[in-house]
Amino acid sequence: MRMQYKSILKVVGIALLFEGVFMLAGIPFSLYFNDTDISALLWSSFITAIVGALLYFSFPRQLLSAIGKREGYVVVSIAWFVLGAFGALPFLISGSISTFTDAFFETVSGFSTTGASILTNVEAVPHGVLFWRSMTHWLGGLGIIVLAIAILPFFGFGGMQLYAAEVPGPSKDKLHPRIKDTARRLWVIYLFLTLAEVIMLLLGKMSLFDALCHSFGTVATGGFGVKNTSIAEYSPYIQYVIAFFMLFAGTNFALYYQVGKGNFRKVFRDEELRFYLGVVIVPTFIITALLYFQSDFTGSDAFRHSFFQVVSIISCTGFATADYMIWPIPAWIMIFFLMFAGGMVGSTSGGIKMMRHLILLKRIRMTVIRILHPSAYSPVRFNGAPIGREILKNIVAIFILYILTFVIGSATLAFMGVGILESFGGVATCMGGIGPGLGSVGPAGNFSAIPDAGKWVLSFLMILGRLELLTIFIILNPSFWKK
Amino acid sequence: MLTLMIGSLLLFIKRDPNDSLSKRDGFLIIALAWVVVPLFGSLPFLFTDAIHNPLDAVFESISGFATNGLSVVDADTSLGFGLIFWRSIIQWIGGIGIIVFIISFIPFFRTGQAQVFLYDMQDSSFDKLHPTVSGTARRLISIYTATSLIMFALLILIAKMDWFNAACYTFSTISTGGFSLDQGNISALSHSSIWIIALFMFVAGTNLYFVYYILKINIRKVLDNEEFKWYAMIILLPVFLIVSETFYRINSFNFSILGDIVFNVISVISTTGFYIGDAEFVASSFWWITIFCLMFLGSTAASSSGGINVYRQIVLWRASVNYFKSVLHPNGIFPTKLNGKVVPDPMQLRIMGFFILFLLVFVIGAFIISLNGLGFQESLSLSVCALSNNGNAIHLLSSAFDANAMHWGNKLVVMMLMIIGRLEIIPFMMILSRTFWRR
Numbered sequence: 001m002r003m004q005y006k007s008i009l010k011v012v013g014i015a016l017l018f019e020g021v022f023m024l025a026g027i028p029f030s031l032y033f034n035d036t037d038i039s040a041l042l043w044s045s046f047i048t049a050i051v052g053a054l055l056y057f058s059f060p061r062q063l064l065s066a067i068g069k070r071e072g073y074v075v076v077s078i079a080w081f082v083l084g085a086f087g088a089l090p091f092l093i094s095g096s097i098s099t100f101t102d103a104f105f106e107t108v109s110g111f112s113t114t115g116a117s118i119l120t121n122v123e124a125v126p127h128g129v130l131f132w133r134s135m136t137h138w139l140g141g142l143g144i145i146v147l148a149i150a151i152l153p154f155f156g157f158g159g160m161q162l163y164a165a166e167v168p169g170p171s172k173d174k175l176h177p178r179i180k181d182t183a184r185r186l187w188v189i190y191l192f193l194t195l196a197e198v199i200m201l202l203l204g205k206m207s208l209f210d211a212l213c214h215s216f217g218t219v220a221t222g223g224f225g226v227k228n229t230s231i232a233e234y235s236p237y238i239q240y241v242i243a244f245f246m247l248f249a250g251t252n253f254a255l256y257y258q259v260g261k262g263n264f265r266k267v268f269r270d271e272e273l274r275f276y277l278g279v280v281i282v283p284t285f286i287i288t289a290l291l292y293f294q295s296d297f298t299g300s301d302a303f304r305h306s307f308f309q310v311v312s313i314i315s316c317t318g319f320a321t322a323d324y325m326i327w328p329i330p331a332w333i334m335i336f337f338l339m340f341a342g343g344m345v346g347s348t349s350g351g352i353k354m355m356r357h358l359i360l361l362k363r364i365r366m367t368v369i370r371i372l373h374p375s376a377y378s379p380v381r382f383n384g385a386p387i388g389r390e391i392l393k394n395i396v397a398i399f400i401l402y403i404l405t406f407v408i409g410s411a412t413l414a415f416m417g418v419g420i421l422e423s424f425g426g427v428a429t430c431m432g433g434i435g436p437g438l439g440s441v442g443p444a445g446n447f448s449a450i451p452d453a454g455k456w457v458l459s460f461l462m463i464l465g466r467l468e469l470l471t472i473f474i475i476l477n478p479s480f481w482k483k
Numbered sequence: 484m485l486t487l488m489i490g491s492l493l494l495f496i497k498r499d500p501n502d503s504l505s506k507r508d509g510f511l512i513i514a515l516a517w518v519v520v521p522l523f524g525s526l527p528f529l530f531t532d533a534i535h536n537p538l539d540a541v542f543e544s545i546s547g548f549a550t551n552g553l554s555v556v557d558a559d560t561s562l563g564f565g566l567i568f569w570r571s572i573i574q575w576i577g578g579i580g581i582i583v584f585i586i587s588f589i590p591f592f593r594t595g596q597a598q599v600f601l602y603d604m605q606d607s608s609f610d611k612l613h614p615t616v617s618g619t620a621r622r623l624i625s626i627y628t629a630t631s632l633i634m635f636a637l638l639i640l641i642a643k644m645d646w647f648n649a650a651c652y653t654f655s656t657i658s659t660g661g662f663s664l665d666q667g668n669i670s671a672l673s674h675s676s677i678w679i680i681a682l683f684m685f686v687a688g689t690n691l692y693f694v695y696y697i698l699k700i701n702i703r704k705v706l707d708n709e710e711f712k713w714y715a716m717i718i719l720l721p722v723f724l725i726v727s728e729t730f731y732r733i734n735s736f737n738f739s740i741l742g743d744i745v746f747n748v749i750s751v752i753s754t755t756g757f758y759i760g761d762a763e764f765v766a767s768s769f770w771w772i773t774i775f776c777l778m779f780l781g782s783t784a785a786s787s788s789g790g791i792n793v794y795r796q797i798v799l800w801r802a803s804v805n806y807f808k809s810v811l812h813p814n815g816i817f818p819t820k821l822n823g824k825v826v827p828d829p830m831q832l833r834i835m836g837f838f839i840l841f842l843l844v845f846v847i848g849a850f851i852i853s854l855n856g857l858g859f860q861e862s863l864s865l866s867v868c869a870l871s872n873n874g875n876a877i878h879l880l881s882s883a884f885d886a887n888a889m890h891w892g893n894k895l896v897v898m899m900l901m902i903i904g905r906l907e908i909i910p911f912m913m914i915l916s917r918t919f920w921r922r
Binding site: 329330332333334336337360361363364367368370389392393394396397399400401403407410411414415417418419420421423424438470473474477479480 | 724728732767768769771772773776799800802803806807809810811812828829831832833835836838839840842846849850853854857858859860862863909912
């Protein structure tokens with residue numbers, strides 16, 4: 001079958017239209033704060049929407065149903081670049097960011113819900129544009145949830161296939177109709193979480209603007225804040241609220257669907273959830289101990305900062321209540337390694353994801369047992385169901401590719417002159433969609449000093465990580481485009 | 484004194500029961516042997532009072548047998564000639580020891596469909612050198628010895644080294660160990676010595692079987708072999724990249740730097756650990772990251788090098804690539820092959836398991852090391868140098884590293900990592916798993 005380019009363009013058009021409309025969302029705040037960015041927002045919105053409309057209306061309606069698997073790959077991959085390019089307009093036109101490289105980086109960081117920033121002074125950005133920055137997170141998260149639960153499994157990735165029976169997912173043939181149902185349900189949960197957090201934050205005496213921006217950043221597991229110090233200046237209550245909502249955002253949304261249906265037991269028995277919580281709890285206690293004994297934190301502060309940071313990194317959000325680079329070294333070494341964890345499957349988190357780690361570990365245990373008792377045949381099980389070979393191969397391939405990409409990415413940045421900590425930390429954090437890295441790109445720093453070529457590499461890595469690596473590699477393969 | 488110690492050591496080895504044992508016992512033997520033998524090996528150091536601290540003595544001994552190369556001795560000149568010789572020879576023994584252990588145990592474990600990790604090695608480039616196991620072992624030992632003799636001769640004849648140093652460097656190189664008089668730094672040696680050492684590091688990292696074929700002038704067989712080609716590539720490619728980056732950065736071209744880079748890369752890949760240090764490397768983060776990652780790799784199986792090993796690298800890479808292909812063409816079949824033979828799924832999964840365990844042990848090791856005050860770079864590089872048994876190559880990453888100054892806790896951790904890495908991790912996972920002790 002020939003590649004249906006026109007269908008692809010039509011879908012991209014829809015996306016651009018939506019993007020253009022949402023750019024206007026920050027205008028009320030611009031008016032309220034008397035900022036100068038209103039015309040910038042209007043113009044960006046206008047340009048984006050016009051291009052979107054042109055693309056959408058130029059092609060007949062029927063083309064939408066012609067989107068097959070291959071077109072889907074392409075749409076999902078290029079959407080990030082296209083949306084990223086147009087999304088950079090508010091930053092550029094308002095002058096908040098001067099170069100396209102930087103603006104593109106910031107926007108892609110937004111849509112991929114990474115949260116890495118090139119801004120040296122967040123607080124100097126006008127409110128309308130700042131709102132758009134957080135909005136990119138929220139929109140990105142919306143897209144990602146649908147991607148993770150509905151779209152990617154259709155292509156055989158994402159790990160959600162294991163939940164296929166529980167969540168109304170897409171059927172094997174038509175991509176189009178079922179996606180709508182699933183997407184709608186997910187968005188309800190997403191919206192609910194956002195609203196809940198906004199309310200809780202407002203109760204903590206946060207301003208509406210701050211509450212919205214931070215909620216957008218949390219539920220999307222993004223990490224863009226409105227202060228230069230991220231979350232450090234807010235009250236402990238607010239820090240705990242955000243910490244818990246990060247934890248929620250990193251959880252599999254399919255489980256929320258189950259909760260909604262009343263299947264509590266199923267939820268509590270979920271192996272990935274238990275593993276996820278375990279991976280959060282153990283490092284929290286270790287780092288708490290480190291902070292308390294090897295540094296001068298009080299017990300409750302140590303726990304709060306530790307808990308917040310661990311949840312932040314594992315859920316791939318990236319908010320920070322402290323600069324962990326000044327913590328005892330073992331603490332941030334552990335944080336660095338946790339960047340490779342990833343949240344649960346079916347959430348807005350990035351990274352390798354809990355389920356994959358869990359299954360790999362189970363498989364290794366099985367290998368060790370089999371060496372001693374070769375006749376002991378028991379397949380690795382997840383939540384009771386045996387794991388097929390295909391899924392194991394997918395997990396293995398992604399893991400290896402992840403490490404390889406990390407190595408090559410870090411070496412590339414180092415080749416450009418970036419330091420060791422910044423290369424390792426920057427690549428790990430962008431691939432996992434986290435945000436803060438190590439060294440001068442850590443929580444107290446930003447990515448402004450990275451050479452431009454490095455910013456492009458990192459932007460690419462953010463998208464790569466978001467799409468679970470495979471999609472992009474598949475598209476880059478020439479045989480994909482034949483026939 | 485020395486001979487007494489060697490004597491008691493040999494006695495111990497002869498006492499090893501070699502009759503029929505279960506698999507469990509087999510693993511226990513391997514693990515215990517690798518702890519007990521070095522313990523005996525440390526006695527010479529203690530008895531001659533050259534190393535006062537028993538922990539240090541054991542460390543030095545383990546470092547020798549595991550062919551690591553890290554040394555906790557203060558100033559090497561305080562060790563008498565006897566001890567320096569002893570230190571070198573235990574590397575040599577350790578080097579061939581691990582190879583022979585593995586070869587001898589393969590059929591031992593091959594009961595029907597036994598899926599043992601050692602079994603994997605059999606499936607790589609191994610043809611049988613000899614119909615019986617002990618015959619193969621004897622052949623291997625003779626190849627090992629022959630190679631050593633050749634190197635020894637070359638060092639004396641061409642490099643004009645005195646026989647004592649020639650012997651020590653031979654033992655250190657052929658076993659891919661890396662003990663030397665200056666904590667691994669051999670910049671002070673003559674050019675010809677350095678090149679001979681480089682050549683034999685490369686050879687030592689090659690499959691011993693290949694050496695056999697080379698000696699039989701059957702070079703074709705070696706060059707066609709996939710593992711050999713891959714091994715050559717993982718040396719040439721990094722050399723090329725590092726050379727590009729270094730010369731681009733310092734804006735000039737220099738043959739001696741090129742030589743240094745080649746030497747160091749061969750050393751790291753063969754997990755020997757000798758290094759030629761120079762300032763222009765230390766300045767570059769690209770150098771650090773590349774060398775650091777190379778430390779994980781390791782050379783071919785059936786050599787005394789550590790790391791992940793070439794055959795595993797090949798299988799992991801090909802398995803991933805084939806997975807992509809199968810996603811693109813769902814109806815195609817893409818079996819992963821090594822040297823023309825298909826790699827069965829269980830073996831692929833075992834290889835993957837090893838890779839992940841290696842990383843896991845590395846991560847935990849690095850974390851524990853950092854608890855004792857070492858920085859990010861030092862902790863990570865020490866962990867991998869211990870696990871891959873690179874040893875002194877750590878000086879390529881942290882030029883100020885002094886093994887002697889390590890906290891005693893770290894010395895313990897490093898010793899454990901050395902043994903775990905030498906035994907390819909699995910025996911330790913065995914011991915840690917509950918199933919092992921049941922029944």
